[in-house]
Amino acid sequence: MARLRFEGVGVRFGDARVLDGIDLDLTERRIGVVGANGSGKSTLARLINGLVSPTSGRLLVDDLDVAREGRAVRRRVGFVFTNPDSQIVMPTVREDVAFTLRPRKLPKAETSARVDAVLDRLGIAHLADRPAHHLSGGQKQLLALAAVLVGEPDVLVADEPTTLLDARNAREIAARFAELPQQVLLVTHQLGLVADFDRVLVVDAGRIVADDEPGPALAFYERLLDAEDAASGGRP
Numbered sequence: 001m002a003r004l005r006f007e008g009v010g011v012r013f014g015d016a017r018v019l020d021g022i023d024l025d026l027t028e029r030r031i032g033v034v035g036a037n038g039s040g041k042s043t044l045a046r047l048i049n050g051l052v053s054p055t056s057g058r059l060l061v062d063d064l065d066v067a068r069e070g071r072a073v074r075r076r077v078g079f080v081f082t083n084p085d086s087q088i089v090m091p092t093v094r095e096d097v098a099f100t101l102r103p104r105k106l107p108k109a110e111t112s113a114r115v116d117a118v119l120d121r122l123g124i125a126h127l128a129d130r131p132a133h134h135l136s137g138g139q140k141q142l143l144a145l146a147a148v149l150v151g152e153p154d155v156l157v158a159d160e161p162t163t164l165l166d167a168r169n170a171r172e173i174a175a176r177f178a179e180l181p182q183q184v185l186l187v188t189h190q191l192g193l194v195a196d197f198d199r200v201l202v203v204d205a206g207r208i209v210a211d212d213e214p215g216p217a218l219a220f221y222e223r224l225l226d227a228e229d230a231a232s233g234g235r236p
């Protein structure tokens with residue numbers, strides 16, 4: 001497992017303080033991140049592979065400082081977005097997955113073998129020559145996952161990867177994540193997806209307000225939502 005260390009990390013966008021004073025040492029295999037809309041979860045996730053830079057403090061993946069060694073970090077940390085369209089770049093499924101390996105300049109046969117293996121593992125080998133943009137939402141998310149996994153990252157960060165999917169596809173993607181050997185940090189609003197994780201972080205207004213096993217962390221989050229509902233007079 002990698003060690004993800006946040007040391008006094010803060011992020012501002014202009015005048016808005018989006019994350020503040022985040023200190024975390026994450027070594028567990030399955031880490032969930034939950035919190036209300038706009039609480040800072042995506043920003044927290046994006047910091048891990050350098051999509052967002054800290055305004056203060058620093059973030060280390062093992063001994064690599066993300067701000068200084070972004071390339072090396074991105075080889076180790078794969079990122080899956082909510083909307084797979086934002087990461088599909090090539091015309092066909094096979095080409096899109098192979099694209100991840102392009103900078104590594106591997107022999108063609110090795111690239112093909114790796115691509116075939118990952119498509120097979122995710123149950124989408126039959127889609128290899130299909131145009132990527134003709135796939136269903138669930139198939140696209142599996143393609144996005146394949147394109148990340150083919151790079152053999154040690155850590156997978158996923159930002160609400162099931163949000164745009166119907167219940168059946170969401171279950172399928174969640175099951176694929178559950179069987180990955182990699183360390184996974186999953187941001188989600190679907191609390192059931194992290195119920196058997198090793199550790200769950202609750203983010204509220206840019207801070208970590210609970211950090212525990214799923215039972216107590218999710219119970220804390222439910223109480224927080226209830227308290228906010230009560231304070232707003234029950235308005236959504």
Ligand SMILES: Nc1ncnc2c1ncn2[C@@H]1O[C@H](COP(=O)(O)OP(=O)(O)OP(=O)(O)O)[C@@H](O)[C@H]1O
Pocket residue numbers: 013016018035036037038039040041042043044
């Ligand atoms: N690039 C940016 N520039 C300016 N403000 C931003 C940027 N990215 C995020 N924000 C703001 O930072 C805050 C936290 O956003 P973030 O996306 O991290 O929240 P979130 O918890 O993931 O929300 P959601 O559950 O709705 O996805 C929000 O107020 C958002 O508008």
